[in-house]
Amino acid sequence: MSNILDVFQPPEGRDLSDEECLGCTAVQTFMSLAGGSYFLSSMPFKNKKGVVDLKTHPLWFQRGIRGGGIVLIALGMYRLGEVAQIIYKRRS
Amino acid sequence: MSADHTRDPCPVVILSDFGGAFSMGVIGGCFWHGIKGFRNSPYGERTYGSFSAIRARAPVVGGNFGVWGGLFSTFDCAVKGVRKREDAWNAIIAGFFTGGSLAIRGGWKHTRNSAISCACFLGIIEGVGMMLQRVMAQPTIGPAFPEEPMKA
Numbered sequence: 001m002s003n004i005l006d007v008f009q010p011p012e013g014r015d016l017s018d019e020e021c022l023g024c025t026a027v028q029t030f031m032s033l034a035g036g037s038y039f040l041s042s043m044p045f046k047n048k049k050g051v052v053d054l055k056t057h058p059l060w061f062q063r064g065i066r067g068g069g070i071v072l073i074a075l076g077m078y079r080l081g082e083v084a085q086i087i088y089k090r091r092s
Numbered sequence: 093m094s095a096d097h098t099r100d101p102c103p104v105v106i107l108s109d110f111g112g113a114f115s116m117g118v119i120g121g122c123f124w125h126g127i128k129g130f131r132n133s134p135y136g137e138r139t140y141g142s143f144s145a146i147r148a149r150a151p152v153v154g155g156n157f158g159v160w161g162g163l164f165s166t167f168d169c170a171v172k173g174v175r176k177r178e179d180a181w182n183a184i185i186a187g188f189f190t191g192g193s194l195a196i197r198g199g200w201k202h203t204r205n206s207a208i209s210c211a212c213f214l215g216i217i218e219g220v221g222m223m224l225q226r227v228m229a230q231p232t233i234g235p236a237f238p239e240e241p242m243k244a
Contacts, residue, residue, distance in 0.1 A: 002112060004161055007183045015177050023102070027169075028173065031166055035193075056200075
């Protein structure tokens with residue numbers, strides 16, 4: 001029942017079903033949008049004084065993280081569509 | 093994320109893991125900072141110093157553990173959802189992402205090193221866990237005794 005305890009007692013490998021899961025998709029939507037927004041902002045690169053140190057965070061690194069943020073937001077939007085689709089299917 | 097609700101209901105297990113890790117951190121932090129506060133206080137103030145250190149530091153340790161546990165569980169669920177398979181690789185990949193994302197503010201070198209070391213650490217734990225499971229699962233074979241007692 002816990003992903004952390006499964007590390008100490010790994011379960012036997014098995015394939016998971018493709019069943020639709022509203023809660024899982026909704027949580028993934030939220031996490032993707034929140035994580036993507038955080039990565040897109042300059043918050044991960046600023047130090048305590050609010051200055052971005054280019055030696056610690058070179059431009060390619062910042063662009064890579066921001067690119068990851070864009071991908072996460074796109075995934076979040078896609079998953080949001082899936083959430084709406086699941087709700088629509090259940091209602092109709 | 094995982095869609096199978098028989099063993100690990102994935103959105104719920106994230107909260108459960110976050111709470112479990114937070115509690116573990118708080119309990120461990122109480123012991124750690126209690127002893128540390130006790131030793132670093134002058135005679136006559138040791139009990140007060142111990143409680144004071146616990147009050148100030150134990151919630152911080154709990155919070156750090158909780159963030160790690162919640163993030164790890166979230167990534168584990170996400171990896172399960174993408175791979176549609178449950179095995180030892182999920183924890184290693186989740187550990188890689190957890191270590192990396194927690195260290196992202198320290199710069200790219202810190203991120204890389206933290207991600208790799210966290211994945212290796214989880215890989216070692218998984219390996220040891222699997223090894224122990226195999227050892228425990230082996231049938232115990234008793235010693236073979238001769239049917240007739242040996243003559244002296």
